[in-house]
Amino acid sequence: MSTTERPRILVVGGGYVGLYAARRILKKMRYGEATVTVVDPRSYMTYQPFLPEAAAGSISPRHVVVPLRRVLPKAEVLTGRVTTIDQDRKVATVAPLVGEAYELPFDYLVIAMGAVSRTFPIPGLAEQGIGMKGVEEAIGLRNHVLEQLDKADSTTDEDVRRKALTFVFVGGGFAGAETIGEVEDMARDAAKYYTNVKREDMRFILVDAADKILPEVGPKLGAYGKEHLESRGVEIYLSTSMDSCVDGHVVLKNGLEVDSSTIVWTAGVKPNPALARFGLPLGPRGHVDTSEKLQVQGTDYIWAAGDNAQVPDMVGRRAGNPNAWCPPNAQHALRQAKVLGDNVISGMRGFPQKEYSHANKGAVAGLGLHKGVAMIVMGKVKIKLKGRLAWYMHRGYHGMAMPTWNRKIRVFADWTLAMFLKREVVSLGAMETPREEFYEAAKPAPAPAAAKPEGEKAKAS
Numbered sequence: 001m002s003t004t005e006r007p008r009i010l011v012v013g014g015g016y017v018g019l020y021a022a023r024r025i026l027k028k029m030r031y032g033e034a035t036v037t038v039v040d041p042r043s044y045m046t047y048q049p050f051l052p053e054a055a056a057g058s059i060s061p062r063h064v065v066v067p068l069r070r071v072l073p074k075a076e077v078l079t080g081r082v083t084t085i086d087q088d089r090k091v092a093t094v095a096p097l098v099g100e101a102y103e104l105p106f107d108y109l110v111i112a113m114g115a116v117s118r119t120f121p122i123p124g125l126a127e128q129g130i131g132m133k134g135v136e137e138a139i140g141l142r143n144h145v146l147e148q149l150d151k152a153d154s155t156t157d158e159d160v161r162r163k164a165l166t167f168v169f170v171g172g173g174f175a176g177a178e179t180i181g182e183v184e185d186m187a188r189d190a191a192k193y194y195t196n197v198k199r200e201d202m203r204f205i206l207v208d209a210a211d212k213i214l215p216e217v218g219p220k221l222g223a224y225g226k227e228h229l230e231s232r233g234v235e236i237y238l239s240t241s242m243d244s245c246v247d248g249h250v251v252l253k254n255g256l257e258v259d260s261s262t263i264v265w266t267a268g269v270k271p272n273p274a275l276a277r278f279g280l281p282l283g284p285r286g287h288v289d290t291s292e293k294l295q296v297q298g299t300d301y302i303w304a305a306g307d308n309a310q311v312p313d314m315v316g317r318r319a320g321n322p323n324a325w326c327p328p329n330a331q332h333a334l335r336q337a338k339v340l341g342d343n344v345i346s347g348m349r350g351f352p353q354k355e356y357s358h359a360n361k362g363a364v365a366g367l368g369l370h371k372g373v374a375m376i377v378m379g380k381v382k383i384k385l386k387g388r389l390a391w392y393m394h395r396g397y398h399g400m401a402m403p404t405w406n407r408k409i410r411v412f413a414d415w416t417l418a419m420f421l422k423r424e425v426v427s428l429g430a431m432e433t434p435r436e437e438f439y440e441a442a443k444p445a446p447a448p449a450a451a452k453p454e455g456e457k458a459k460a461s
């Protein structure tokens with residue numbers, strides 16, 4: 001950690017907002033004007049819209065993350081977690097990966113800690129559920145699903161087989177619908193290589209408490225997405241929720257009960273709960289309350305944006321809705337980060353702050369190879385696309401939105417190779433416990449039982 005006399009701009013979180021805001025600040029800053037410090041428990045930014053494709057093996061998981069130290073060579077990147085903020089002393093407490101927590105002074109602060117999975121106290125969920133917020137979870141899900149096919153193919157126990165081949169996804173927004181679409185596609189492909197597993201033997205179930213899926217693309221395309229998934233054999237239960245899943249026994253409110261080894265939880269997100277310890281003004285759902293200039297209410301040296309912030313939607317407000325807020329998505333996070341970066345520079349130099357205002361440009365969702373839905377907004381016109389064309393839009397948009405040319409090229413290379421080579425369907429579940437086999441080989445052999453005296457031997461026999 002540097003201890004220069006320059007003012008420090010501390011960026012808490014190196015995700016979408018943190019990465020783009022830090023880049024913007026570094027680009028606009030004069031040489032030596034400030035030290036930019038980015039703190040994140042991960043050393044990389046995750047491009048979350050690609051997690052479903054990483055889970056399906058269409059993109060290498062390494063290519064959906066961006067190494068912070070490489071992309072921000074002029075910033076100080078610390079791998080750790082900010083645990084508290086003392087606004088009076090202007091210091092943050094950082095808990096590094098190892099060792100004692102320490103205090104880090106700052107002059108300007110950017111809060112970009114994103115969101116975490118929103119869960120409910122459902123019996124069994126904590127033990128059985130798999131989230132879809134990080135690349136580790138995408139890798140884990142892929143290995144887990146392929147391992148279930150391995151298990152089902154090699155067991156003679158019909159109950160074990162049925163449980164292994166039942167996949168339950170809770171939450172039908174972007175993350176849930178895209179993930180079930182991609183994973184079903186992968187499992188269908190993989191089944192070709194198994195003697196005892198066919199697609200018809202598998203059960204894919206999508207559950208949502210709302211009465212529609214994919215609300216992000218509007219009701220018509222959401223309905224198309226639902227019909228499309230159903231045409232592929234996905235069972236969709238709407239206006240219902242999961243009551244419990246103890247030991248994989250899933251009970252839905254509508255009365256359906258199934259046993260499943262795979263319960264994927266994508267039922268929404270909530271702002272990072274660590275915010276509650278920062279002493280910042282929070283909105284009713286736990287977001288940091290910001291002005292339209294992305295400044296935290298009541299401060300002139302703290303900014304926030306992205307999934308952890310409650311940012312007024314000025315387009316909606318001008319159209320007459322006084323309660324319009326920006327939804328938590330990548331489209332806003334990226335654009336807010338750029339305005340936020342400019343405002344930090346202006347704040348440091350004593351110039352006025354810019355307002356954040358962005359009109360929705362639409363949404364794209366991929367539902368597996370060559371399948372998707374898209375809604376493009378051009379002024380007052382909404383163009384709705386489905387099928388292969390929408391899928392190309394999805395790939396084109398996200399491929400270009402991926403940060404850095406290095407990652408864009410790698411992602412496009414993965415897609416190009418996949419056109420000529422078959423999908424990888426190997427499960428590397430053992431990656432999660434890489435030392436197990438070596439430990440078994442290296443652990444000390446048990447001491448041989450001590451020889452018993454002759455008399456005792458005779459007694460024992």
Ligand SMILES: Cc1cc2nc3c(=O)[nH]c(=O)nc-3n(C[C@H](O)[C@H](O)[C@H](O)COP(=O)(O)OP(=O)(O)OC[C@H]3O[C@@H](n4cnc5c(N)ncnc54)[C@H](O)[C@@H]3O)c2cc1C
Binds near residue numbers: 041046272364
């Ligand atoms: C599976 C999935 C698919 C999605 N698909 C789409 C899509 O198609 N289109 C779209 O627009 N949006 C999509 N989104 C939403 C989009 O990815 C988010 O809105 C966006 O990532 C928000 O950016 P952020 O910077 O606020 O948060 P994040 O990108 O999540 O970054 C937050 C960062 O803060 C770090 N952090 C957490 N706690 C601490 C701490 N205590 N100290 C320091 N750092 C901390 C985290 O490690 C993380 O790096 C998707 C999300 C998911 C999960």
